[in-house]
Amino acid sequence: MNKTERQRRLVRFLKSDPFLTDEDLSQILRVSVQTIRLDRFELKIPEFKERVLNVAKNPGLSPRTLTGGELVGKMVDLEVGSSGISILTVTPEMTLSKTRYIRGHHLFAQANSLAVAVIDAEIALTGIARVNFKRPVFCGEKVLAKALIRLNKGNKFMVKVTSHVKDEIVLVGRFLIFAVAEEAIPQ
Amino acid sequence: MNKTERQRRLVRFLKSDPFLTDEDLSQILRVSVQTIRLDRFELKIPEFKERVLNVAKNPGLSPRTLTGGELVGKMVDLEVGSSGISILTVTPEMTLSKTRYIRGHHLFAQANSLAVAVIDAEIALTGIARVNFKRPVFCGEKVLAKALIRLNKGNKFMVKVTSHVKDEIVLVGRFLIFAVAEEAIPQ
DNA sequence: CTGTTTTTTGGTACCTGGTACTAACTTTAT
DNA sequence: ATAAAGTTAGTACCAGGTACCAAAAAACAG
Numbered sequence: 001m002n003k004t005e006r007q008r009r010l011v012r013f014l015k016s017d018p019f020l021t022d023e024d025l026s027q028i029l030r031v032s033v034q035t036i037r038l039d040r041f042e043l044k045i046p047e048f049k050e051r052v053l054n055v056a057k058n059p060g061l062s063p064r065t066l067t068g069g070e071l072v073g074k075m076v077d078l079e080v081g082s083s084g085i086s087i088l089t090v091t092p093e094m095t096l097s098k099t100r101y102i103r104g105h106h107l108f109a110q111a112n113s114l115a116v117a118v119i120d121a122e123i124a125l126t127g128i129a130r131v132n133f134k135r136p137v138f139c140g141e142k143v144l145a146k147a148l149i150r151l152n153k154g155n156k157f158m159v160k161v162t163s164h165v166k167d168e169i170v171l172v173g174r175f176l177i178f179a180v181a182e183e184a185i186p187q
Numbered sequence: 188m189n190k191t192e193r194q195r196r197l198v199r200f201l202k203s204d205p206f207l208t209d210e211d212l213s214q215i216l217r218v219s220v221q222t223i224r225l226d227r228f229e230l231k232i233p234e235f236k237e238r239v240l241n242v243a244k245n246p247g248l249s250p251r252t253l254t255g256g257e258l259v260g261k262m263v264d265l266e267v268g269s270s271g272i273s274i275l276t277v278t279p280e281m282t283l284s285k286t287r288y289i290r291g292h293h294l295f296a297q298a299n300s301l302a303v304a305v306i307d308a309e310i311a312l313t314g315i316a317r318v319n320f321k322r323p324v325f326c327g328e329k330v331l332a333k334a335l336i337r338l339n340k341g342n343k344f345m346v347k348v349t350s351h352v353k354d355e356i357v358l359v360g361r362f363l364i365f366a367v368a369e370e371a372i373p374q
Numbered sequence: 375c376t377g378t379t380t381t382t383t384g385g386t387a388c389c390t391g392g393t394a395c396t397a398a399c400t401t402t403a404t
Numbered sequence: 405a406t407a408a409a410g411t412t413a414g415t416a417c418c419a420g421g422t423a424c425c426a427a428a429a430a431a432c433a434g
Binding site: 218 | 411
């Protein structure tokens with residue numbers, strides 16, 4: 001039996017029974033456990049615990065997470081050390097079920113990540129945030145956030161962010177941001 | 188909190204979410220892992236692996252979480268109208284590039300969505316948020332957020348959220364939430 | 375047939391989420 | 405005050421892995 005044939009069989013076995021451990025599979029396919037692991041790795045098949053958990057959490061609902069990039073929204077202007085502007089287009093995933101209201105934390109995420117981005121430092125972390133949500137935002141709207149550094153004492157920055165939809169203010173936030181020295185970054 | 192009360196809560200937690208480890212439970216119930224194990228033993232509740240396997244092999248009963256995907260983090264306790272607890276496990280996507288610091292708005296999102304979830308209303312929106320980030324959170328850590336309704340005047344709610352990693356407070360936030368009447372929901 | 379590459383195997387250190395057990399410390403009750 | 409109940413700490417061990425390194429075996433090529 002060659003490698004490809006074995007891997008084909010491995011996939012078949014796991015499809016019919018995801019509760020097989022590498023040990024089980026190594027006995028079925030008459031190869032070492034290590035070989036099974038390599039095969040699984042090549043085929044990007046997760047480990048036993050993962051597979052069981054996947055089956056258990058079956059209905060596969062994906063939590064509505066925030067975007068993965070550094071910035072929430074799209075940067076349209078940035079003067080590091082003083083100001084920045086970003087635009088966020090509201091998609092249906094950001095809204096509450098059955099309504100068209102956007103969840104507040106997406107607006108916060110846009111404002112917060114913009115506030116952090118305008119700081120001239122490798123790493124900046126939010127210390128305190130005070131945010132007023134002025135009116136709800138709906139699916140399809142474009143939110144324009146403007147950030148302005150208001151104060152700078154040492155590694156502390158006060159950033160004011162104002163978010164608009166057209167002419168209406170939807171969010172006003174004040175963020176106290178800390179710049180972190182690179183040496184302080186843990187590994 | 189006495190032993191019987193704790194065990195009653197433990198059963199409730201596991202009924203609503205069987206995917207809680209002893210470690211999770213020890214943090215929720217503020218006792219040592221050993222105590223959780225003793226409780227589980229007395230109550231004849233099987234270990235995590237067993238429970239997951241049971242759920243996986245029993246597609247019949249699925250005690251799905253209350254709010255599903257609306258929440259950032261995993262709801263582990265909810266008394267609508269008074270309090271709630273959620274757990275967020277920090278994944279690499281939530282961190283800043285090259286460091287292990289989590290970006291603040293994820294913590295905010297967990298706290299905010301929990302604050303909204305505890306309100307006994309079809310729709311609730313955040314009006315004002317005041318958040319203090321007490322210390323950075325790193326990849327791999329589990330953040331436990333507790334929300335408590337502090338005040339309720341008409342459709343306004345003051346919710347206090349405190350987030351911990353083990354014994355350390357990482358976030359304290361106060362949210363002014365508005366319940367929205369269903370008739371006011373736009374189409 | 376020999377040399378190179380691919381495939382397979384073995385072994386170690388480490389991880390999570392436990393079991394099983396001992397010992398000690400802290401509360402509570404009598 | 406002292407016993408009993410409850411809680412915590414610590415150790416050794418286990419399954420089912422990950423991650424990595426080295427070596428043996430098989431496949432292929434010139």
